[in-house]
Amino acid sequence: MKELKPVYFALDFSSGSEALAFIQSHDLEGVPVKVGMELFYKEGAPFIAELKRQNHDIFLDLKLYDIPETVRRSMRNLAALGVDIVNVHASGGSRMIEAARQGLKEGAFGEQPLLFAVTVLTSMDEWTVRRELNVEASPKEMVSHYSRLAKAHGADGVVCSVHEAAMVKKETGLFTLTPGIRLPGGDTHDQKRTSTPEEAGIQASDAIVTGRPIRDSSAPADTYQTIKGDFLYGKQTADS
């Protein structure tokens, strides 16, 4: 099984050359990275190959959500890229999650990528869920429900906020990957269910994803190391 790394740096840049130049000029060579829709839609598979050549672990975050057959066939292609993690929206349902798993099996040359199910986006709060989406459950109840669904249908882990990570771990034992990470007092931007890296470690998060706090920092390498250090310290505190 592929291994999960503690911190994934979200490469939310407008081009591959900008992302690679940033990595090189800020001593971030080889750090685990997350490639999202913005970069993948522009640069595609060659950019993934270049990151692999530069020894980055890669979380390819395309959050698939479609009918099962389309997801199966798409996952077959993503698995062939040799990335380490891929994801789908848990709200696509049981057949879609199973189809994603099947596609990964069919497409992977060696080990399959880990399959994560996105539960409730960290940019959503209770108001968004209840009022805009007209869902009766709270975000926490939705995460609990989606995590059980993900577990029952073959996902390796879930993407959720730090606020739900300990619950998910207890209820399902799945890997938890938590975005919405901010250093104390940091700008939260469009994120709603945020947390510090230390709290993520304390709350049974297995890995964190962070982008703008590093990308927009005046000292990105130092910020990356601080976030990673705080996260690992939180984990240690929880274990002791």
Ligand SMILES: O=C(O)c1cc(=O)[nH]c(=O)n1[C@@H]1O[C@H](COP(=O)(O)O)[C@@H](O)[C@H]1O
């Ligand atoms: O799947 C994700 O990675 C994801 C899920 C989620 O619920 N919230 C979330 O922010 N993300 C991603 O995590 C990254 C967070 O970026 P920052 O808010 O800049 O740290 C972005 O690239 C998002 O696409």
